[in-house]
Amino acid sequence: MTEWTNDMAIQRWGTMPRTLLEQMAHDGDFAKRHLINPVLLHMLGDVAGRRVLDAGCGNGYLSRMLAGRGARTVGVEPGQSLFDFAVEQETVAPQGIRYIQADLCALPDLGAPFDAVVASMVLPAIPDWTGAMQACVHALKPGGLFVFTVNHPCFEQLWTAWRDHGEYRTHRYLAEYEIPGPSGANFHRTLSTYLNQLTSLGCHLTEIAEPGLAPDVASDGPDGIDAYVHLPNFLIVAARRAT
């Protein structure tokens, strides 16, 4: 595997083209709309008046959804084009979101501890993901809620496998490997790697979700998306920082 550094990964993510950022500006992409957002919002609960950190906020769509529900939101994003887009949206339609351009592993002072931290599809994008997870947990109040999403480690690259073979296939799970993508690189790690790191940080797991797509929604989606009816493409984890 290439020896990736956080800076190399950030550089790559930060070139995401504006057309793509605009397409996903409202509520993300198809999978986020139908599988991730409803679970995240449910796990985060009533965020009105709560201080929430959107760690690795990308184009800021989730920050805007949370601010729209009354959260006092801070978005951290290091990638240049993503950060610029998020800031621009806040300038055009201010919601009181504070954006900070930073690597989660080298955070400036973010002020008071957060009630909740959400890191959606971010940990797999970071070479030094343990440092990033630690930063997310340390940003919380004691007892605060940490929610993160990853591509389900057991069904990595599900959609393409299903499209090519009509079923899920893989030949590797235990090794860490790179998954190149059009907008940035992601890195496969095992399920136990993520969960054991979480518990080693003193967090208590409260809920895990492996959402499936409703068949009627799949019939309106892109080719091969029925894979998501049968197997979970995402793993969504909620945990509380020790009190």
Ligand SMILES: C[S@@+](CC[C@H](N)C(=O)[O-])C[C@H]1O[C@@H](n2cnc3c(N)ncnc32)[C@H](O)[C@@H]1O
């Ligand atoms: C797949 S995108 C997800 C973005 C957003 N959370 C969403 O759900 O749309 C991965 C994000 O992680 C960000 N990222 C990569 N390395 C990072 C780091 N070291 N610290 C914080 N964010 C990072 C990328 O710039 C990118 O915005």
